[in-house]
Amino acid sequence: MGRIPCCEKDNVKRGQWTPEEDNKLSSYIAQYGTRNWRLIPKNAGLQRCGKSCRLRWTNYLRPDLNHSQFTADEEHAIVKLHSVVGNRWSLIAAQLPGRTDNDVKNHWNTKIKKKLSGMGIDPVTHKPFSHLMAEIATTLAPPQVANLAEAALGCFKDEMFHLLTKKRIDFQLQQPGAAAYLNDNSAADFNSTKQEAKNDIINRIRPWDPEGATSASFGFPASLSGFHCGASSFGNEADGSPWSQCSGSPCPGGDEQGRLLKDDKRERCQGKQIRHGSNIYNSDSVLWDLPSDDLMNPVV
């Protein structure tokens, strides 16, 4: 049996919202709340799909949103969180007051990914490209290695990134660091309930103090932290070269199948509490502790 559409496509407006529509939606929600998204457009006099209204509200109209530029600390937090939870944008956004999953996702795709790539770090696995190349090479026969090297030398960073990420899935399962990570998580992912798996990840995200200046460090479990986090200028605006000195040993590119954040409304409430009362990152810590050569000799 097919699902009924969330709205009648023929009668709904799409595309950019007008200020009038924004006003209608905002004033309706201010008065009646967001109880039933399907009914909201109808009751508010909008020719929009309920989904579209929800998106507009959550990503743009909500009064607690922060529309300013991402700060270095926020970028730092996003990278750290991404290294633990992967593309779970809602979970990451929940740790950044005033930011939406869409904001975080867009910022990751347009800025952070490029910065990492430019630093010679694979944004998917959070490992240096040179490490990835070495790992790939161990799984290939010599002629294939030669071909790979040739291909690598002939590609720009983005193409390299694409090439390597396509390979990643296969070799990742074989390399020790990721194996340890997967072992830790596979139990949670496959042998325990989804709730437990979710809690496992939630527990990796240490509360942080939004007022800043907290000494709470980001809590990578030892088993998963291939990182050695030392002092860093990651995102340091003072030196005018943010992201300039990241270094690191292998990082777990932890990413599991399935949903995490969407678990239930109770958790959403918790998420909001976390959002307003904690801070998962410490701007004085660092993600990578790479030999500088790894960054000075990008694999291009």
Add this chain to the structure above:
DNA sequence: AATTCCTTCAACCGCTCCCTT
């Protein structure tokens, strides 16, 4: 000044989750 290319980000789509009946 005109055109092309690139970047950004708001919005959409398809899917899954999970609550209710």
Add this chain to the structure above:
DNA sequence: GAAGGGAGCGGTTGAAGGAAT
């Protein structure tokens, strides 16, 4: 336990504006 349906997530798209040629 199964089905229906609302809500939310992550991936993708495309319009708009800016930069480069």
